[in-house]
Amino acid sequence: MRMLGFLLQKEFIQISRDKMILLLLFLITVILLFILPPAAKVKTSKIALSVVDHDRSTTSASFLRKLTSSNQFVIGAYVNSYDEGLAVMEENKTSGILEIPKGFEKNIMERTAAPILLEIDAVNGVTAGLSSFYFLQIMERYIWEYIDGFGFQPGFRLESQEEILARVEAEAQAEMMKRARAEAESQARMAREQSLMIARAEAEQAQMEAEASQQKMPESIETAVTRKVNEGMGAEAVAVPGFAMNTNVPDVDIPLIEKPAEANFEQVRMIVNNRYNPDGESSLYQIPSILAILVCLIGTVLSALNIVTEKENGTIEQMNVSPVKRSAFIFSKIIPFWVIGMVILTIGLIIVWLVYGIVPRGSYGSIYIVSFLFLVAMVGFGILISTACRNQQQAMLLCFFFLLIICLLCGMWTPIDSMPAWARVIADINPLRYYVQMMRLFFAYGSELRHVLPQIGMLCVFIVVFNGWAIWNFRKAK
Amino acid sequence: MKIKTFIDQFFAFTQKEFFHILRDRKTLLVLIVLPITQLLIFGFALNSNLTEMPTAVLDLSNDPLSRQVVAELDASTTFHVIGRVNSMEEVDELFKAGKLSQAFVFMPGFEKSIKQTGTGNMQVIMDASLGINSSTLESHILVILLKFQQRMNADREIPIQIIPEVKMRYNPELSSAFHFVPGVIGIVLMLVCSMMASLAIVKEKESGTMEVLLVSPIRPPVIILAKLVPYLIVGMFNIVIILLISVFILKVPIAGNIILLFFIGTIFTLSSLALGIMVSVLTKTQRSAIIVSIAGLMLPAIVMSGFIFPLDVLSPAMRVVVHCMPVTLFISAARNIMIKGLGMVAVYRELIWMAVITVVLIVISIKCFKNRLS
Numbered sequence: 001m002r003m004l005g006f007l008l009q010k011e012f013i014q015i016s017r018d019k020m021i022l023l024l025l026f027l028i029t030v031i032l033l034f035i036l037p038p039a040a041k042v043k044t045s046k047i048a049l050s051v052v053d054h055d056r057s058t059t060s061a062s063f064l065r066k067l068t069s070s071n072q073f074v075i076g077a078y079v080n081s082y083d084e085g086l087a088v089m090e091e092n093k094t095s096g097i098l099e100i101p102k103g104f105e106k107n108i109m110e111r112t113a114a115p116i117l118l119e120i121d122a123v124n125g126v127t128a129g130l131s132s133f134y135f136l137q138i139m140e141r142y143i144w145e146y147i148d149g150f151g152f153q154p155g156f157r158l159e160s161q162e163e164i165l166a167r168v169e170a171e172a173q174a175e176m177m178k179r180a181r182a183e184a185e186s187q188a189r190m191a192r193e194q195s196l197m198i199a200r201a202e203a204e205q206a207q208m209e210a211e212a213s214q215q216k217m218p219e220s221i222e223t224a225v226t227r228k229v230n231e232g233m234g235a236e237a238v239a240v241p242g243f244a245m246n247t248n249v250p251d252v253d254i255p256l257i258e259k260p261a262e263a264n265f266e267q268v269r270m271i272v273n274n275r276y277n278p279d280g281e282s283s284l285y286q287i288p289s290i291l292a293i294l295v296c297l298i299g300t301v302l303s304a305l306n307i308v309t310e311k312e313n314g315t316i317e318q319m320n321v322s323p324v325k326r327s328a329f330i331f332s333k334i335i336p337f338w339v340i341g342m343v344i345l346t347i348g349l350i351i352v353w354l355v356y357g358i359v360p361r362g363s364y365g366s367i368y369i370v371s372f373l374f375l376v377a378m379v380g381f382g383i384l385i386s387t388a389c390r391n392q393q394q395a396m397l398l399c400f401f402f403l404l405i406i407c408l409l410c411g412m413w414t415p416i417d418s419m420p421a422w423a424r425v426i427a428d429i430n431p432l433r434y435y436v437q438m439m440r441l442f443f444a445y446g447s448e449l450r451h452v453l454p455q456i457g458m459l460c461v462f463i464v465v466f467n468g469w470a471i472w473n474f475r476k477a478k
Numbered sequence: 479m480k481i482k483t484f485i486d487q488f489f490a491f492t493q494k495e496f497f498h499i500l501r502d503r504k505t506l507l508v509l510i511v512l513p514i515t516q517l518l519i520f521g522f523a524l525n526s527n528l529t530e531m532p533t534a535v536l537d538l539s540n541d542p543l544s545r546q547v548v549a550e551l552d553a554s555t556t557f558h559v560i561g562r563v564n565s566m567e568e569v570d571e572l573f574k575a576g577k578l579s580q581a582f583v584f585m586p587g588f589e590k591s592i593k594q595t596g597t598g599n600m601q602v603i604m605d606a607s608l609g610i611n612s613s614t615l616e617s618h619i620l621v622i623l624l625k626f627q628q629r630m631n632a633d634r635e636i637p638i639q640i641i642p643e644v645k646m647r648y649n650p651e652l653s654s655a656f657h658f659v660p661g662v663i664g665i666v667l668m669l670v671c672s673m674m675a676s677l678a679i680v681k682e683k684e685s686g687t688m689e690v691l692l693v694s695p696i697r698p699p700v701i702i703l704a705k706l707v708p709y710l711i712v713g714m715f716n717i718v719i720i721l722l723i724s725v726f727i728l729k730v731p732i733a734g735n736i737i738l739l740f741f742i743g744t745i746f747t748l749s750s751l752a753l754g755i756m757v758s759v760l761t762k763t764q765r766s767a768i769i770v771s772i773a774g775l776m777l778p779a780i781v782m783s784g785f786i787f788p789l790d791v792l793s794p795a796m797r798v799v800v801h802c803m804p805v806t807l808f809i810s811a812a813r814n815i816m817i818k819g820l821g822m823v824a825v826y827r828e829l830i831w832m833a834v835i836t837v838v839l840i841v842i843s844i845k846c847f848k849n850r851l852s
C-alpha cells in the first residue's frame with residue numbers, strides 16, 4: 001500500500017511536468033464543447049421546393065400559400081418546367097420539386113380528381129419521409145379548408161364568427177363592385193357577350209352564397225364543440241394529478257385534423273407532449289452526451305498510451321527488476337487518469353452550465369458517481385490496450401478501431417433498437433452506451449440512482465472484466 | 479539544376495519512406511483491414527428506420543374505442559406496447575428508468591367524447607433523445623390514426639380530391655445505407671489518414687532521427703511531401719477497396735462517374751494527410767499527436783460533417799466553420815456523385831475548396847517546420 005503511494009506520487013509528478021499534454025486536454029475539451037453543440041441540432045429545417053406551376057390559377061396560388069404558411073416548406077425557386085426544377089435541385093438549392101399540372105383549378109372546381117406531383121430528394125430517407133408526410137398533412141388540411149370556404153385565405157388561422165361574417169360580407173361586396181365594373185365595360189363593348197357574362201356572374205355568386213351559408217351552420221357547432229372540449233380537459237386535469245405539472249409546459253400540437261368538426265365526423269386528435277425535450281432540439285440530451293463521449297475518448301486514449309510509452313522508452317525494464325507488485329504498478333498507472341477524467345468532466349459540466357444553461361434535473365452527485373464508474377471501466381480498457389501493444393502506433397490504431405465503434409454504436413446517433421441483431425450485441429457490450437443513456441436520464445428526466453441500477457450493474461461488470469484482464473495481461477517478464 | 483536536385487531528393491526520400499512502410503507489414507495490413515472492417519460494421523449497423531419502439535399505454539378511459547386505437551398502434555411494426563400502466567407516476571418511472579421511447583395517454587371518457595363531440599384526444603409523450611426521430615414517430619402515429627379514422631367515417635365522402643404523386647428521387651426505398659455509407663467512407667478515411675500522418679514527423683523527433691534530417695541537405699518541403707506520398711498511395715488503394723465493398727456488399731450503387739469519385743477521394747485523402755502532417759509538425763511527442771488526432775478529431779468528424787446532423791439548419795457562422803473541414807466537403811460531394819449521379823458541375827466547389835484547404839495546411843506545415851530548423 002505504501003508502495004502504491006510512492007508510485008502515485010511519481011506518476012503525478014510526471015504528469016504535472018508534461019504541461020503540454022494538460023494544456024492540450026484542456027483546449028480540446030473547451031474548443032469541442034464550444035463548436036460541437038451548435039452543430040448538433042436535430043430539428044428539421046424548412047424544406048425548400050422548386051415550384052413548377054403550369055396552372056397559374058387562384059387555386060394553385062392559394063395552395064402554394066397554404067404550403068408556405070405551414071412553416072415546413074418554403075419556395076426556393078419558381079421555374080417554368082420540370083427540367084429547370086431538376087437543375088435547381090441538383091445544385092442543392094432546393095430539396096424537392098412540386099409540379100402543379102395544367103387544369104388543377106378546373107379539376108377542383110369540377111370535383112374531379114386533381115393530380116399533383118411532388119418529387120423529393122431522398123438521399124436522407126428520414127427527412128424525405130417526413131417531407132412527404134408534412135406535404136400530405138398540409139394537403140389534407142387544405143382540402144378541408146377549401147371545402148369549408150377558407151380556401152382563398154392567405155395565412156390561415158381560425159377566425160371568430162364575427163370576423164368570418166365580416167370577411168364574407170366584405171368579399172361579397174368587393175366581388176359585386178368588381179363585377180359591376182366589368183359589366184359596365186363589357187356592356188360598352190359587346191352586347192352579345194354581356195348576357196353571357198351576367199349569367200356566369202350570377203351563377204358564381206349563387207354558388208358563393210350557397211357556400212357561405214353552408215359554412216355558417218357547422219361553424220357555430222364547432223365553437224360550441226371547442227368550448228365543450230376545453231371544459232372537459234380542464235376538469236380532467238384536476239382529476240388526474242400527474243397532469244397538473246404539465247399544464248405550464250407548452251405542448252407541441254400537430255394539428256393534422258384541425259378542420260372544423262362536424263357532428264357526423266369522428267376524429268382522434270393527437271396531442272404531442274415533448275415534456276422531456278423543451279426546446280425541440282433535444283439539447284438537454286445532446287450536449288451532455290457529447291460531453292460523455294469526450295470524457296470517454298480522452299480517458300481511453302490517455303490510458304492506452306501510458307504503459308506502452310514506458311515500454312518504448314525502456315523505463316519499464318526498471319519496473320520489472322524492482323520489487324513492485326504488478327497490481328500496485330497497474331493501479332499507480334490507472335488512478336491518475338481517474339483524476340484527470342473527473343477534472344475534465346467538471347470543466348465540461350461548468351461549460352455546459354455557463355454557456356448553454358443546462359443543468360441536470362437529477363443530482364450532480366449521481367452524475368459524478370456514474371461518471372466515476374464509467375471512467376474506471378474505460379481506463380481499465382485503455383490500460384488493457386496498453387499492455388497488449390508494443391509501441392504507441394499500435395496502441396493508436398487499436399484505440400481508433402475500438403473507439404470509433406464505441407462512439408458510433410452508442411445509440412446516440414441511430415437508435416439501437418433498429419440495428420441488426422449482431423450490432424445490438426456489440427451495443428450491449430459497449431460501456432459508452434450505458435453511460436450516455438444514464439447521462440440522458442439524469443439530465444433530461446431527472447432520474448435517480450435507483451432507476452439506473454441495471455446500467456450501474458453493467459458498468460461494474462465492465463470494471464471487473466477490463467481491469468482484471470489488464471492486470472492479468474501485464475506480465476513483468478517477457 | 480535546382481529543380482533537378484529537388485526532384486532527385488524527393489524521389490530518394492520517397493523511396494526511403496516506402497521502405498519504412500513496406501517493412502512494417504503488420505501495420506500496413508492493419509491500415510488496409512481496419513477501414514474495411516469499420517465500413518462493413520457501420521454500413522450494416524447504422525439504420526435510422528424505427529422499429530419496435532417501446533411504448534407504454536396509460537388508458538384512463540379503457541373503452542372499446544381506445545383499446546382499438548392502441549391495438550392498431552401496437553399492430554404496426556413501429557411500436558411495441560410493453561405494458562399498460564395505471565398512473566402518470568408509473569409513466570414517469572418508466573421514462574426515468576430509460577425503458578420507454580414514448581407513452582400514449584387517453585383521458586377518461588375517450589369514446590364518449592368522440593361520440594358526442596366528434597373529437598377524442600390522445601396524448602403522446604415523447605422521449606427527448608429521439609431527436610429528429612420523434613417527428614418520424616409522430617408521423618407514423620398520425621398515419622395510423624388517419625387510417626383508423628377513415629374506417630370510422632367510411633360513409634362520409636370527401637367532395638374534392640387532390641391526388642398527390644410523391645416520388646422519392648435518388649433513393650426510392652428510403653434506404654438508410656444510401657445516406658450513411660458516403661458518410662462512413664468520409665469519416666473512416668479521414669481519421670485513418672490523419673492519424674497515420676500525425677505520427678510521421680513527430681516519430682522522427684522522438685526517436686532522434688530528426689537530427690539526421692536536420693543536418694542533411696534535404697529541404698523541409700521535400701521531407702513533408704515525400705512523407706505524404708506513401709500514405710497517399712495506401713489511401714488510394716483503400717478508396718478502391720472501400721468503393722468495391724460499398725457497391726458489392728453494402729449494395730449502394732455508384733450512380734455517377736466513378737473516376738470523378740475516385741479523384742475527389744484522392745484529393746480528400748491528401749487533405750486529411752496534410753491535416754495529420756500539420757498536427758505532426760506542431761506537436762512535440764507522439765502522445766500529444768495521438769491525443770489530438772483521436773480525441774480532437776473524431777467527434778468533430780462525426781458531429782460537424784453532415785454525417786448525422788443536417789447542415790442546413792446551422793447558423794451562417796457555423797456553416798462556414800463546418801465547411802472548413804475537408805470531411806464535410808467530401809461527404810457532400812460523395813453523396814452528389816454516388817447517390818445522385820451528378821457530374822462535375824455539382825461538385826467543383828467542394829473540389830476547389832478541398833484543394834485550397836490542402837495547400838494551406840501543407841504550407842503551414844512547411845512554414846512551421848522551417849522554424850524548428852533554425
